[in-house]
Amino acid sequence: MEFDLRIATGVLERTPATLRMLLGGLAPEWTDATEGPETWSPFDIVGHLIHGERTDWIPRAGIILAQGSERTFAPYDRFAQFEESKGRSLADLLDAFARLRAENLATLAGWRITEAQLALTGEHPAFGTVTLRQLLATWVAHDLGHTAQVTRVMAKQYRDAVGPWREYLPILDR
Amino acid sequence: MEFDLRIATGVLERTPATLRMLLGGLAPEWTDATEGPETWSPFDIVGHLIHGERTDWIPRAGIILAQGSERTFAPYDRFAQFEESKGRSLADLLDAFARLRAENLATLAGWRITEAQLALTGEHPAFGTVTLRQLLATWVAHDLGHTAQVTRVMAKQYRDAVGPWREYLPILDR
Numbered sequence: 001m002e003f004d005l006r007i008a009t010g011v012l013e014r015t016p017a018t019l020r021m022l023l024g025g026l027a028p029e030w031t032d033a034t035e036g037p038e039t040w041s042p043f044d045i046v047g048h049l050i051h052g053e054r055t056d057w058i059p060r061a062g063i064i065l066a067q068g069s070e071r072t073f074a075p076y077d078r079f080a081q082f083e084e085s086k087g088r089s090l091a092d093l094l095d096a097f098a099r100l101r102a103e104n105l106a107t108l109a110g111w112r113i114t115e116a117q118l119a120l121t122g123e124h125p126a127f128g129t130v131t132l133r134q135l136l137a138t139w140v141a142h143d144l145g146h147t148a149q150v151t152r153v154m155a156k157q158y159r160d161a162v163g164p165w166r167e168y169l170p171i172l173d174r
Numbered sequence: 175m176e177f178d179l180r181i182a183t184g185v186l187e188r189t190p191a192t193l194r195m196l197l198g199g200l201a202p203e204w205t206d207a208t209e210g211p212e213t214w215s216p217f218d219i220v221g222h223l224i225h226g227e228r229t230d231w232i233p234r235a236g237i238i239l240a241q242g243s244e245r246t247f248a249p250y251d252r253f254a255q256f257e258e259s260k261g262r263s264l265a266d267l268l269d270a271f272a273r274l275r276a277e278n279l280a281t282l283a284g285w286r287i288t289e290a291q292l293a294l295t296g297e298h299p300a301f302g303t304v305t306l307r308q309l310l311a312t313w314v315a316h317d318l319g320h321t322a323q324v325t326r327v328m329a330k331q332y333r334d335a336v337g338p339w340r341e342y343l344p345i346l347d348r
Binding site: 001002003004006007010011014017018020021022025026027029030033124127128130131133134137138140141142144145147148149151152154155157158161162163164165167169170171172174 | 175176177178180181184185188191192194195196199200201203204207298301302304305307308311312314315316318319321322323325326328329331332335336337338339341343344345346348
């Protein structure tokens, strides 16, 4: 699919409520579960999404739109949530994510980004030159990837409990 | 995780609202998208979940609980939705799924299933003997697997649009 800002935003605005419906009030047996050592729980993933709202998508889009002389993004800390989420409840994190996402989408809408601006570029610390269009498409795919991860982590908790049905449930072995 | 009916039900009761938040009112570019020929769109997946509510989980649980002389389940038609969803809107399917799931969870609660009953068995047409506990765990994992599938199908629509970020988004190549 070609990137279209309106169609992309439809996903971005739904993610906080989707995660709230999926995880809000759910037993910690699900929300603190992982896929094993060094893997993330749904709780960790929501913290990671919060960190992205604070430091990644909109700040990077702002760097591209400003077209200043220094357009290299700060590296994204993929582990920030382990400190930042400490002592917080999942309900608190879901609220924070929803609030930050709403603020960021208001910022995005306020920019009234044109087709021409979607082709503007910044410098990714690992990949080099990337466009605003690619950054915004990645924001969407990142949301969807982590929503899929949340449900995969949860499903795997029943890898043994399903007995022979494991053969029909490929998600349990991904 | 050991199967626990209360903890399992927490997921089952959230799936319709999760899918409604994720898909309700979303552009058809997302909801009709697939992963290629012979793969399912989010629209198809919701139809498949409806068919499961009608013919699979609760009817099979009923067969097990009745412990009649014939305990072999009818085979599950994995393609029923292609006929049954024809001409219907996604909004209609999301409503139907929510209504059927609520009815089925009311039936489940009304049975007041005991630990002893969870060990009762039926005959799966392919696997042979399975327990009620395994059937109910599969209902949960099946929900989660298809929710993950919906988000994966959607994410893949941006496989090219994300440019070099594809390397960081393993879901795009699953």
